[in-house]
Amino acid sequence: MSRxxxxxxxxxxxxxxxxxxxxxxxxxxxPSDSTAQTSSSWFDSLKxxxxxxxxxxxxxxxEGLARTPKSVLNPGNSIVSLxxxxxxxxxxxxxxxxxxxxxxxxxxxxxxxxxxxxGLDEETLRxxxxxxxVRGKPTDEISVVAGRQLLTWGPAFFRSPSNPYYFDxxxxxxxxxxxxxDVTRLVYSPSSNWTLSGGYVFDSGHDLIANDAxxxxxxxxxxxxxxxxxxxxxxxxxxxxxVFIGGYAQGTPNDAILLYGEFGSxxxxxGLDISPTDSVxxxxxxxxxxxxxxxxxxxxxxxxxxxxxxxxxxxxxxGYSAKGERKYFRQAGxxxxxxxxxxxxxxLGLENLGYAATRADDLLGRHYVYVQFQNSQSDGGTLWRVxxxxxxxxxxxxxxxxxxxxxxxxxxxxxxGVANLGAHGSEFGALFRESxxxxxxxxxx
Amino acid sequence: xxxxxxFGRRVVLGGLVxxxxxxxxVAQADDAADAIVKQADPARGGGLxxxxxxxxxxxxxxxxxxxxxxxxxxxxxxxxxxxxxLSPVRFRGTKLxxxxxxxxxTRPGLSKPIPISPRQRLSGLAANGDIAATxxxxxxxxxxxxxxxVGGEACYVLDxxxxxxxxxxxxxxxxxxxxxxxxxxxxxxxxxxxxxKSATFEYGNTIQADGxxxxxxxxxxxxxxxTPARTVMDxxxxxxxxxxxxxxxxxxxx
Numbered sequence: 241m242s243r244x245x246x247x248x249x250x251x252x253x254x255x256x257x258x259x260x261x262x263x264x265x266x267x268x269x270x271p272s273d274s275t276a277q278t279s280s281s282w283f284d285s286l287k288x289x290x291x292x293x294x295x296x297x298x299x300x301x302x303e304g305l306a307r308t309p310k311s312v313l314n315p316g317n318s319i320v321s322l323x324x325x326x327x328x329x330x331x332x333x334x335x336x337x338x339x340x341x342x343x344x345x346x347x348x349x350x351x352x353x354x355x356x357x358x359g360l361d362e363e364t365l366r367x368x369x370x371x372x373x374v375r376g377k378p379t380d381e382i383s384v385v386a387g388r389q390l391l392t393w394g395p396a397f398f399r400s401p402s403n404p405y406y407f408d409x410x411x412x413x414x415x416x417x418x419x420x421x422d423v424t425r426l427v428y429s430p431s432s433n434w435t436l437s438g439g440y441v442f443d444s445g446h447d448l449i450a451n452d453a454x455x456x457x458x459x460x461x462x463x464x465x466x467x468x469x470x471x472x473x474x475x476x477x478x479x480x481x482x483v484f485i486g487g488y489a490q491g492t493p494n495d496a497i498l499l500y501g502e503f504g505s506x507x508x509x510x511g512l513d514i515s516p517t518d519s520v521x522x523x524x525x526x527x528x529x530x531x532x533x534x535x536x537x538x539x540x541x542x543x544x545x546x547x548x549x550x551x552x553x554x555x556x557x558x559g560y561s562a563k564g565e566r567k568y569f570r571q572a573g574x575x576x577x578x579x580x581x582x583x584x585x586x587x588l589g590l591e592n593l594g595y596a597a598t599r600a601d602d603l604l605g606r607h608y609v610y611v612q613f614q615n616s617q618s619d620g621g622t623l624w625r626v627x628x629x630x631x632x633x634x635x636x637x638x639x640x641x642x643x644x645x646x647x648x649x650x651x652x653x654x655x656x657g658v659a660n661l662g663a664h665g666s667e668f669g670a671l672f673r674e675s676x677x678x679x680x681x682x683x684x685x
Numbered sequence: 686x687x688x689x690x691x692f693g694r695r696v697v698l699g700g701l702v703x704x705x706x707x708x709x710x711v712a713q714a715d716d717a718a719d720a721i722v723k724q725a726d727p728a729r730g731g732g733l734x735x736x737x738x739x740x741x742x743x744x745x746x747x748x749x750x751x752x753x754x755x756x757x758x759x760x761x762x763x764x765x766x767x768x769x770x771l772s773p774v775r776f777r778g779t780k781l782x783x784x785x786x787x788x789x790x791t792r793p794g795l796s797k798p799i800p801i802s803p804r805q806r807l808s809g810l811a812a813n814g815d816i817a818a819t820x821x822x823x824x825x826x827x828x829x830x831x832x833x834x835v836g837g838e839a840c841y842v843l844d845x846x847x848x849x850x851x852x853x854x855x856x857x858x859x860x861x862x863x864x865x866x867x868x869x870x871x872x873x874x875x876x877x878x879x880x881x882k883s884a885t886f887e888y889g890n891t892i893q894a895d896g897x898x899x900x901x902x903x904x905x906x907x908x909x910x911x912t913p914a915r916t917v918m919d920x921x922x923x924x925x926x927x928x929x930x931x932x933x934x935x936x937x938x939x
Contacts, residue, residue, distance in 0.1 A: 293769070295777040295793055334778060334793055375931065383931040390939060392797035410796040418796045427937070429930035432764060432784070437936065463936075468786035468849075492786050495803040495853075542804040616805055618779065618790055620755075650774055683774040 289339055294685055296333035301415065301654070301679020302326065305672050307358065308660075312572045313670045315579060317358040318590070319597045322672060324357025332370075332417070333684070341378070345389075347371040349417075368446040371420040383427045388420040388445050391459075393472065394488045394502050398552045398610035398629060399603070401504035401534035402486035404476045405441075405454055412627060414642050415656055415677060421445045421454060435463040453478040468492040482507040482531050496542050503535040508558060512599050514567050522588075523571060523595035532557030538610075546616030552609070559606040562633040568604070569665035572596045604667040605633035622646065629668075636662025636669050644681070652681045718829040721841050721861050723822035728867040729886070729902050730818030733894055735762050735928040739771075739921045740816055746913040759816055765933040766817035782938055783817050786849075791938050798938050803853060811907060811916050812853050815884075821845055821859070824852045832863070835870050839863045854881070867900055880910040890923045 303326040307317060314320045331350040336343065349370045354363045373387025392409060394400045400409045410416045425439030441457045459476040469491035476484040486504035493499065511529035538552035560568055571592065578589025609632060614625035623644040630637045639661065644654040656677040662669030726732045740757040756771040770779040779792035789798035790805070803812070821827075825845035833842055845857040856878065860870040871884045889903030901923050907916045931937050 293771070293778070295774070297793060332793070375937065377929050377931060380927065380929045383929070383934075383937070385937070390797070392939075393936060394797070395800045406796070414794065416796075417794065427931065427934065429934065432762075432930075432933070435930075435934060435936075465784060465787060470787055490787075490800055492788075492802060498800055498802050500800070540802065542802040544804070546805055548802070548805075617792075617799065617801075618781070618805060620773075620776070646775070652775065683777070685774065685777075 291338040293336045293338075294334065296331070296684040298682040298684050299328065299330040299332065299415070299679060300682075301328055301677055303328075303675055303677040305675040307672045308664060308669060310664065311671060312569060312576050312664050313593060313596055315576050315593070318579075319593045320671060321360060322358055323355035323360045325355070327354045327356075328352070328679075331684075341376065343375040343377070345371060345373055345375070345387075347420075369420075370417065370446065373420075381429050384424070385427065386424040388422050390418055390420050391423060391439075391441075392418065393461075393474075395490045395498070395500040396488070396502050396536050396538055396552060397550055397612055398538075398554055398608065399534075399536065399556075400502060401536050401554070402472070402474055402488040402502040404459075404474075404478060404484040404486065404504065404506060407504075407534075412629070412640065413656065414625070414644075415654070419445045425459075433465055435461075435465075437461045437463075453481055455479060478506065480509050498540045498542075500539065501535070501537045503533065505531060505533045507531050510598070511558070512595055514560070514564060514571055523592050525595045525598060529558055534558070548612075548614055548616075550610075550612040550614075552611075554603075554608040554610065556603045556606050556608065559603055560633070561606055565605060565633050565667070566665070568596065568599075569670075573665070603631075605631040607632035620646075631662075631667045634662065634666040636660070636666035638668045647680075650683045652683075654679060654681055715826070715828060718827035718841075718843050719822060721829070721866075722825065722827045722843060722845065722859065724866045725859075725861045725868045726819055726822050727894060728888055728900050730761055731820040731822065732763060733761075733818065733925060735760070736818065736892070736923065736925050737761070737928065738923040740768075741919045741921070742811060742816075742916065743919075744811075744914070744916045746909075746915045757816060760928050760932050761818040762928060762933070763818070763820060763823075767932055767938070768816050780938055781816075782933065782935055784933055784935075789935050789938060795939070798935055811918060815853070815905065815907070816918065821857070824848055825857065827859075830858075833860075835860050835862075838865075838869065840869060865900060867902075882907055882909050884908070890920060892923050892925045894925050 305322060305324060307314070307322055314322070329352045333348060335346045347370045349368055351366045352363070369388060371388050371390060373385055373389045376384040378384070391405050392403065394402045397411045399407055401407065403409070405421060406418060410418050421444050422442040423439045425437050427435065427437040429435045438460045439458070441454050441459065444454045457476060457478045459474065461472060461474045463472045464470065469489070471489040472487055474484070474486045478484055484504065484506040486502070488500065488502040490498065490500035508529045509526065511527040513524040513527040534554070534556050536552055536554045538550060540548050540550040542548045575589040575592035575596065578585045579593060580586070581589070608629060610627070610629045612625060612627045615623065617623060625642045627640045628637060638658065640656065640658040642654070642656045644652050647653050657674070659674045660668040660672060664670065723732070730736050737758070737760045740759060742755040742757060755773065755776065757768045758771055759766060759768045765784045768781045770776040776792070779790070782789045782798070786803065788801050788803060788805070790801050791798040825847055828844045830842045830844050833840060840860040840862055843859045843861065845859050847855050854873045855876040856874040858872040858874065859868055861868050865888070867888050868886050870886070873881045873884070875881055884905055884907045886902055887904040888900040890901035891898050892901045901920070903920050905918045909915070
């Protein structure tokens with residue numbers, strides 16, 4: 241078993257300084273504390289200055305996964321290393337302390353993960369700060385937020401083209417939690433209609449990634465909100481990439497319909513190029529894709545009983561056309577054969593499969609449709625959601641469902657099932673056929 | 686072509702004189718009705734620069750599994766509100782942000798706030814617009830129907846028609862006390878006139894606004910028109926206070 245290290249980085253020192261600053265700032269915000277009524281206790285005085293809220297959940301769940309037999313991209317599970325079984329225990333406490341001039345938010349996490357099967361037998365224990373930041377409120381219109389936080393925005397479910405930091409917004413997996421990034425930003429809201437925010441991203445948070453494009457980047461966001469519509473424009477400078485330009489808009493024409501769209505434009509210097517000629521050759525990694533665009537259009541309808549249906553279409557400029565996808569998998573097939581031969585050719589084959597696998601976390605195609613049907617997420621009973629995503633280039637489909645059932649006031653049973661339909665040489669059919677995750681969510685406090 | 690007789694000319698002349706008087710009086714009556722509604726809004730949080738309160742919400746009488754208590758902390762201004770669920774523990778940290786007619790829901794574990802339509806219910810019979818500050822003067826056109834007593838208290842009875850499709854209710858029949866200038870009773874109607882649900886209001890709280898003490902709502906009881914379902918909202922810890930803009934920023938909601 242390997243133990244995760246709790247990082248003692250510059251950020252950790254900054255966080256400690258932020259906490260001390262917060263306490264000092266809040267204490268200074270109410271000098272009348274020093275002249276509080278003699279009959280008030282210290283704790284009563286504290287309650288007059290601070291508000292606080294705590295909540296925390298504990299998760300315990302297991303996942304079983306059935307890999308695609310004779311996978312072209314992942315022969316013998318040697319490239320992507322998908323476990324047959326994963327068992328996870330998580331503690332997710334959240335704390336918030338508020339005052340007139342500053343707020344403090346802390347979301348530490350403790351995670352224990354066992355992965356087995358498929359050549360894996362590994363247990364990992366990690367403690368980390370998923371989010372932790374201070375929000376200073378020097379005036380009613382201005383706030384300064386510093387620390388590790390989620391920079392998520394936009395109305396879309398399937399993906400977020402308007403967000404350079406969180407294109408995959410994890411909405412399709414209700415169990416998964418996004419990681420915060422280290423950023424300082426200034427938010428200025430001169431009125432209820434306008435909000436202007438600018439920020440400097442220091443790092444990508446606890447999930448540090450080598451050659452991270454987010455590191456040392458700047459972002460600017462302008463929001464305008466009307467009575468039943470809003471729009472936003474985002475500009476971000478990312479390292480070694482062209483400037484990101486994006487935006488989103490949504491409108492509520494009546495109490496049942498929601499319409500929305502997102503777009504984003506940037507480049508990717510880590511693109512994967514398939515052989516430029518018609519013959520099958522090698523992949524070329526680290527290719528500059530040039531500026532490409534992504535766009536999403538979507539809408540939802542809410543029925544009288546609170547159930548909602550969502551429909552989204554995504555255009556992914558970084559993806560392959562149908563012809564490009566066929567060639568991608570044809571090249572992977574050749575690499576697969578080479579890998580099985582062993583020797584020098586086998587090494588080349590494994591190298592090419594490794595390159596192909598770098599696309600495993602990205603969307604492969606150019607056109608997608610996404611549908612979601614769910615009940616009211618604010619109701620007190622069983623929560624459920626069914627989802628379907630289809631790659632319109634290769635016609636592969638991913639079906640999934642999520643259900644959360646109340647066993648007791650503090651205990652829920654949940655399940656997430658995923659089924660991939662498609663040929664071996666298709667995006668959703670390439671790596672695994674189905675998976676089932678089930679477990680308990682305990683509302684600790 | 687026949688010419689008008691002298692009598693006919695008098696009728697036409699009288700009509701031309703009476704028409705603007707009639708239109709003016711109708712307009713004045715509508716203005717008076719709007720003023721009555723505007724006067725009643727602050728007692729339910731409307732028209733105040735900033736206000737915060739706690740709500741205990743109890744639903745009963747339906748087969749829906751949503752029956753049960755829910756405690757909320759609400760902050761609101763004239764056009765925005767944010768309601769955070771304090772209990773039960775499974776919903777603690779859930780927040781509902783309403784900014785004009787734009788709404789978002791978030792709770793612990795969600796990657797980002799979900800935009801929702803106004804049709805999403807909060808709990809029981811309470812619509813999202815019921816827990817927030819009431820700005821009927823902004824959202825509805827009012828017409829005075831009649832006067833009648835509610836619980837022995839003389840009231841104006843008003844017909845409120847939504848100015849846009851994005852209002853919480855299409856139509857409301859509203860009873861406002863003539864003496865206390867607060868709403869005592871309401872019937873919420875569909876655009877067809879079909880009764881959806883009814884509500885009564887009590888005003889046991891007092892807040893300071895514009896240098897004077899005004900009564901503030903302490904209880905709203907909502908009953909369904911077709912079933913025995915009932916939702917009671919008790920308001921407590923009401924404070925008129927300055928609320929920073931960051932409280933209503935969807936980027937700061939989580």
